[in-house]
Amino acid sequence: MALKEQIVDLTKKLASIKSTADRPKELARVAETVEKFLANEKLVKQKFIKNNKVALVYTFKKTKQPKIFMIGHLDVVPAEDTEFNIQVKGDRLIGRGVEDMKGSDVVMILLMQALSKIKNPPSVGLMLTTDEEVGGFNGVGYLINEKGYDCDVAFVPDAGENFDLTYAQKGIVHLKITAKGKSAHGSRPWLGDNALDKLVDACHYLREEFPPVKKAVWTTTCNLGKITGGTVANVVPDQAEMLVDIRFTEKHNQSQLIKKISQKLSDLKVEKISGGEVVYTQPNNPYFKSFKKLTEKELARKARTFRSHGASDGRFLAAKNIPVILTGCVGGNTHGRGEWVSINSLLKLYSIVKNFVLTEGFKDKE
Numbered sequence: 001m002a003l004k005e006q007i008v009d010l011t012k013k014l015a016s017i018k019s020t021a022d023r024p025k026e027l028a029r030v031a032e033t034v035e036k037f038l039a040n041e042k043l044v045k046q047k048f049i050k051n052n053k054v055a056l057v058y059t060f061k062k063t064k065q066p067k068i069f070m071i072g073h074l075d076v077v078p079a080e081d082t083e084f085n086i087q088v089k090g091d092r093l094i095g096r097g098v099e100d101m102k103g104s105d106v107v108m109i110l111l112m113q114a115l116s117k118i119k120n121p122p123s124v125g126l127m128l129t130t131d132e133e134v135g136g137f138n139g140v141g142y143l144i145n146e147k148g149y150d151c152d153v154a155f156v157p158d159a160g161e162n163f164d165l166t167y168a169q170k171g172i173v174h175l176k177i178t179a180k181g182k183s184a185h186g187s188r189p190w191l192g193d194n195a196l197d198k199l200v201d202a203c204h205y206l207r208e209e210f211p212p213v214k215k216a217v218w219t220t221t222c223n224l225g226k227i228t229g230g231t232v233a234n235v236v237p238d239q240a241e242m243l244v245d246i247r248f249t250e251k252h253n254q255s256q257l258i259k260k261i262s263q264k265l266s267d268l269k270v271e272k273i274s275g276g277e278v279v280y281t282q283p284n285n286p287y288f289k290s291f292k293k294l295t296e297k298e299l300a301r302k303a304r305t306f307r308s309h310g311a312s313d314g315r316f317l318a319a320k321n322i323p324v325i326l327t328g329c330v331g332g333n334t335h336g337r338g339e340w341v342s343i344n345s346l347l348k349l350y351s352i353v354k355n356f357v358l359t360e361g362f363k364d365k366e
């Protein structure tokens with residue numbers, strides 16, 4: 001079967017599985033489908049299940065540290081049932097997950113299959129997880145932070161579109177900030193200690209520290225997502241809390257931000273709910289440059305480089321100072337109705353990644 005038909009076939013098969021976070025059986029089934037597909041190849045497979053989330057790791061040799069890791073997720077965001085009837089119209093595959101990112105998963109799966117047949121395959125691994133859409137902590141996070149997986153460079157085709165290369169993605173910190181006070185009657189506020197007032201002061205501080213922006217600029221932002229406290233107008237509230245979402249650039253990191261805010265708001269309780277480090281790969285990183293060059297050769301045009309306000313599993317690798325190459329195929333309506341991916345662009349992605357692993361997968365560490 002020609003490569004194109006193989007891509008279409010397997011993408012249709014994987015994308016028709018409703019592998020959403022609330023369907024653990026389908027998450028298991030989508031992974032099993034990949035396992036079956038690769039069952040007869042000369043590959044080393046490791047399977048992990050953490051909190052009901054399956055992860056698969058394929059390498060050519062028994063190693064936890066191949067030079068290059070290709071990383072994909074097999075889970076998708078929820079959609080109506082009809083979105084899982086995958087259609088082919090002209091150059092387009094249409095349906096939930098074809099662009100984000102089962103089409104790209106298939107490209108990497110087929111590449112591993114093809115490389116497993118050559119005599120000395122490059123030092124490449126494939127990580128497929130099933131929890132990216134819900135944070136990635138039981139997938140890539142688990143493999144990198146608890147299972148000892150490592151690499152010199154990671155390739156994550158889960159960002160941007162049209163082969164744009166994303167070299168930076170903002171980090172995230174979600175904080176819960178709690179204020180305690182003393183209740184009193186609203187007519188004698190001097191007898192109490194108003195917890196909501198304390199949070200209002202905290203909001204002023206956060207606004208000063210992270211001035212609001214009105215357009216997409218590459219700066220650290222802070223969103224006040226929720227504020228609660230108090231009961232009725234004439235009672236001084238003794239407890240209040242707020243949730244904030246900070247998205248930070250490479251000028252910050254999680255622990256430094258939390259420390260700074262905690263010090264400034266020392267009479268409040270500042271707790272981290274969740275977070276992820278910023279991805280920042282220097283555009284002059286040799287792997288990044290090499291990938292860009294190969295992309296431009298394939299497309300016969302310049303590749304654009306980007307900084308993105310979104311996040312991906314790349315953050316777990318970036319936190320370990322591993323350079324991350326982020327790109328995406330031609331497609332659209334991601335996470336929406338009628339999600340689509342161009343089949344031709346998947347073929348191009350195959351060719352670019354193949355050339356990349358064959359160029360960089362044998363080189364010694366620089």
Ligand SMILES: [Zn+2]
Binds near residue numbers: 073100101132158
């Ligand atoms: Zn994705």
